[in-house]
Amino acid sequence: MIPKYRKQFNKEFSDEKYSQLKGILAKKGGIEPTFRISESPIFLTKEFESKLIDASESIISQIKTLPAEILQKAIPDNCRVPNDTDKPHFFTIDFGICRSENGAIEPQLIELQAFPSLYAFQKVYEETYCEVYPFLSEIRNPMSHETFKNHLKELIVGDENPENVILLEIFPEKQKTAIDFSLTEKLLGIKTVCLTKVKKEGLKLYYENDEKHTEIKRIYNRVIFDELDNIPDLKTEFDFREEVDVKWITHPNWFFKISKFLLPLLKHQFVPKSYFLHEFPEHESLENFVLKPLFSFAGSGVNLNPTIEITSAIKDKENYILQRKVNYEPLFEDINREFSKAEIRLLYIWRENDEYPILLENLGRMTKAAMVNVDFNKKDAIWIGSSNAFFG
Known part of the structure; x- marks a missing residue:
């Protein structure tokens, strides 16, 4: 979509640089990504970026006007967690990159969630692209690494000692997003803890931190709550639905409230x-x-x-x-003159005292398959998998 940068990237691309990109990511994360890393970033125009932001701001404004009781209807009764909050700490929104009936390239809303995606990983991913291809630095995200880190630290750790804050997941070492957990630990100084390792004493939660019985005061939640019932013989001391003395970042109820449930309620030219x-x-x-x-x-x-x-x-x-x-448009040309389709996820945080969320980063996904999801890609294709968008 930006011929200048696409042409330069494809000219500079090599298998060696792709291996270098993956190697740097593995070194920074301490483990290799277990999902496919795309060879290429997504290049999009500033005009397209404006369309993304306009649609996102409209959707956020519409959600803010919805009565709380409407959002509460989205929560299954067997998944309701006590001590709900007025707003989510995270807001992510997915758009397909499509061609309209009049031929214009435009975003179309696919999905939205109040659930943290690969925030730490995507910032490192963007920076790594710039290391391997220095010309990308002129169109990189203007938010500095330090500002990004401070935003996430303020949101997730807050005023607590990092040892009293955990990233909570179920069997984290088996998750495809494990590299993001590792990078989050390095960025914020917190530990990743499996739900099965959390201890409950009264209303307090604890975990073993270097053989020290440590209280958990804030939980950066990465557990997909409605999937727990599908895990056979799962044994935990702590059930999400119990009253506990802990602050959720973000509260599990928001996983349901900001979800596909809202799609029939939203109106915008970029909302199917x-x-x-x-x-x-x-x-x-x-x-x-x-x-x-x-x-x-x-x-x-x-x-x-x-x-x-x-x-x-x-x-x-x-x-x-x-x-x-919606019709995803194959716009992203690879070195073999074949084209990939893509979608882009905008990664926002929403501080408790702010009227609107702050856009931190983006996540791209590229495919040559019918469905834009890294699990549905053809194994022998290139220019597919997880990516990052640059706007110029």
Whole structure:
């Protein structure tokens, strides 16, 4: 989309530089990424960036006007956690990079979450691209590493001693995002702790920190709460639904409140029309829509070609949405003159006393498959996987 930078990148690209990129990331993280790293960044124009920001600000403003009781309806009764908060600490929003009916390149909303994505990793990823390809520094994110770090530290650690703050995950060493946990530890001085290792005494939570029984006062939560029931024989001392003396960053209820549940409620030219399955109108055609369960992660359960037989068989129709299909445009040319599609996730933080969130970084995903998700990529393709967007 920016011919100057695409041409220069493709000219400079080599397999050696790609190996160098992955090697630097592994060295900085202490472990190798277990998801595919794209060979290329995504280059987008400032005009496209303005469209992204305009759509995001409109969506955020609409969410702010929604009554609290509407958002509460999104939380399944068996997943409700005490001591809810007025706003989430994180806000992430995914846009497909599409071509409109009139031929314009524009973003189209795909999904939104109040759940932390790869914040620490993406900043390091952007910086590493600039190390390997120095010309990228002229269009890099203007937020400095130090400012980025201070924002995250203020949000996650706050006024507490870092040893009383943990990154909470379930079996973190098995997660694809493990490199982000490692980079978060290095950035903030906190430990990653498995949910099975958390001890509960009264209303207090504890973990073993270098053989020292240490109180947990703040939890940077990375557990996808509605997936815990799918783990066989899971044994924990602490249940999310219990009353505990801890501050959640961010509160687990927001995982449900800012989710696909909101898509039918939002209006903007860059927001595809969506309906709850049980409210799907007769005048619409199923073939123009994608079927998505409300409570799924990483693209699981999505049906790109729903039929009346499939939708009729669903018992809990209120837990599914139909979202109008959008056409991802193959815009990102690789060295073989083939093209990838992409989507971009904007990574915001939302401080408790701020009216609006702050945009920290972005996350790109590139594919040559039908679905833009790193798990659905062809294994022998290039210019696919996790990426980062540069605007110029």
